Amino acid sequence: MTQSARHAVVIGAGVAGLATAALLGKEGWRVTVCERTDAPGGRMGELSVDGFRFETGPSWYLMPEVFERFFAHFGTSPESEYGLDRLDPAYRVYSSDGRSLDVRTGHAVELFETVDPGSGARLRAYLDQAREAYRLAEEKFLYTTFSRPADLANGEVLRRLPELARLLTEPLARKAARVTRDPLLRQILEYPAVFLASRPERIPSLYHLMSHADLTAGVVYPRGGFAALGRAMVRVAEAQGVRIRTGCEVTAITSTAGRADGVRLADGGRIAADAVVSCADLHHTENSLLPRGRRSYPERKWARRDPGPGVVLVLLGVRGELPGLLHHTLFFDADWRADFDAVFSGPDGRRDLPAARSMYVCRASASDPSLAPDGCENLFMLVPTPADPAIGHGDAYGAAESPTVRAIADAAVARLGARLGVGDLAGRVVVRRTIGPADFAGRYHAWRGSALGLAHTLGQSAFLRGKNVSDKLDGLYYAGSTTLPGVGVPMCLISAENVLTRMRERGDLGSAPTRG
Template identity: 35%
Template sequence: MGKSAHSKSAIVIGSGFAGLSGAICLAAEGYDVTIIEKNSQTGGRARMLEASGFRFDMGPSWYWMPEVIQQFFKRFGRSLDDYFHLQRLDPSYQVIFSGEDALSVPADYEALKKLFESIEPGSGTQLDAFLREARYKYESGMQHFAYKPGQSLTEFIDPKVFRSLFRMDMLTSFSKHVRKYFSHPRLLQILEFPVLFLGAEPAKIPALYSMMNYADMRLGTWYPQGGMHCLVTALTSLAQEMGVDLLLDTEVFKLNVQNKKVKHVHTTRGCFSADIIIAAADYHHVDRCLLSPQHSSYSDHYWETRKMAPSCLLYYVGVNKKLPRLQHHNLFFESDFSEHAACIYNTRSWPEDPLFYLCCPSKTDRTVAPPGMENLFFLIPTAPGLPDNATIRNHYFDMLIKRTADFCGEDLSSNIVFRQSYAHNNFVEDYHAFKGNAYGLANTLKQTAVLKPSIRSKRVNNLFFAGQLTVPGPGVPPAIISGQVTAGYIIKHYNKRVYESVI
């Protein structure tokens, strides 16, 4: 690993946003850090697929909460401008209600208020009130909660934190909260869509998550020129600038524990050791498969009773024509939201008539598709753990292409020059994702903060966790925060050996 005789060393398993973030933070504190990555690229779910002249972001495609990412780079004396150009999208996205009926959501707030007012008289003023509350939740959440390691309720024993809890609407449902301000079905769909991936129906998600609406409508939807993978490239470059070593195409298959510490990390390229291990790979896989049972923090029963956020069925598609009616982000909401949500969260079944999301980054970025062509990324949110085979994938692909063609007013089937699907089985194969999940644990009240899987192993003193299955939760900014939180906890507690007295 190339470490000096007197420095502290760390191994980070997995190079997603959490792994890269954690590695950078430890390296900045003088650790000799090595990232061990199973796949041939860094980025985890945010890898890039290059084929037939197209460049597809394989996972995240929404760039929200830009200040979190900016602040991370600033912490290390860098600017995002050192790595890529970020632009705000306008319109932020469009919502398709039928083949002829679509609504563009403007970036400008006054224009957004006028749009709301045109749909439901009085809703412009209501939007002001709704987003004032949402701003408070967002700012309080980011200041008092997002960066907490979730190790004890004592973290929240602070007058400011305690007061903010009363205004966070933790016990009111998101659905009920939104309906205090708005009643028109279209406005409700626009406001409820950001919580679709949080792990429960809006009626069962805390109203706290109206903070997502503030991130959407006030902080904006952005795009890094070159694609979301540019953020991965930037973090990877920063890690290497900080001296982090990268081992790609290297899978960890066992953690050997002796005297309550990981002694050896067994991989397909040999055996490694370090003072600290951060597991930023799938938490369940590390806890139940890489460790022996006596060293696991959680039982199989614990994992089986966790409520998971959705998985998804994805398609990466290249077409050899331009599609004028599409925007960068397109939400196809022609079908019933509640029926699809019930398939995800209640019946755990494939939806008959799904809502879907279509990203067309070639509207903004010339580099992601050959001239005169479009880069299409389709996503259907689904329940985790569903059967996954070619027949199912082909069925939904044909459905999505037809609905897209109906909206665009032109046939697409003869214009497809590249197509690749990605779903549950791929998430398991590539990331060892528990039940093929794409978005981690559901953000329910019973799986928040100290009730999430711990960033610190309960039985192995030098093993820590980061990523979407622990605090603060799923999403690109939360994953970056997760790596910071775990590294910060190690720096504060492990160096002083405080953690040994509380295990």
């Protein structure tokens, strides 16, 4: 096949980096991906210890149509690459008052009506609006660069401006409160704020569209976990001629006459390029890889930005069964607001430990027994914390576990045992590894140790989130969770498509032929 002589360097081999590289390769570009760690995948990593295999990043597979669209560009599909299994129930929720509920796709209205009579009809209306918001976002706001007024001022958007204005200015917590009086049911509607790196009182109610994604569209499991998705993306990229270099850290983006012309490496080498796409953390890209005069987002612009939460991840190999856990299980503390204060308010909002008491637990071995030895379970526990590297490192990557991370992990394991009625849970743990905010800061250059990316507040959503192109350097583009459209694996896939759209708008794709 014909291949253009034009060369792109992509910084980072996470989801956005692999997707951008594959799409550029399909356009006929030569592409080199520089990944500082020893394996592609970014946050979508895995860790094998004594017969247990743990994922160290995303675990909820939502918005399957985004994955379908990405792989369709290359003549394949998720089902062909790794396969999908629908989870039923989708997940289980526990309240600290001892209640538990199983959430089944398509049956949320009945669940709400049973628990809180009268709320079923209100939830049905809520989900109908969520479905429309989801459709509108997908069609009008996600696959766009917001570079032209027409991206916003199209007919349907203009007709629905009053409704959109309400959804953008009213917080999710207030909208959810009108559906039900039951605290646990309200938490089911509010918890997506956490996965969007925010809190229910600060995130626009437009994001109730995520309730359509999990309550109506459903939750599936990629066979082999997200690591299987990563391997599939590597296969697709390499099939387009992409070269992935691991252990290859970029220390600077170079330029000539106002245009990015390559990258400098930690080993002293340099790679020349006709375009550079940084899928690294935006704060790191702007303030560590560019000289002062080339920064579109200099340090002073970050003073009022919200980094979203940090996390402590606890990876457990447990002897014996834990039937109280589904593949996905959420544990909500009754003092829900205090949890968010502990995570988002800094030292003044902290409890006894700088962490929430609510947490998420994934028992992936419930769907894939190969992840743990016979008679054992594989657990991934996520405990939200402030985005603060001072909380310290875990021990998963060889660093010394900080006392604070250890204390947060100990408390989480104790709470899990108490909630499940398994008093000897800690004694049944045969493998334990932890990851803390300092690991995110050091391993991924994540700003302030943020686990997900910038919070989806009103001022950090859609066109207010930031551009995916440099204002100061031609030929420099951005993709990933810290730029638009936002956090999460689907958003990273979309950001890769948006980079190519921006490159076409800027004339940087030229006449390079499309492969295949």
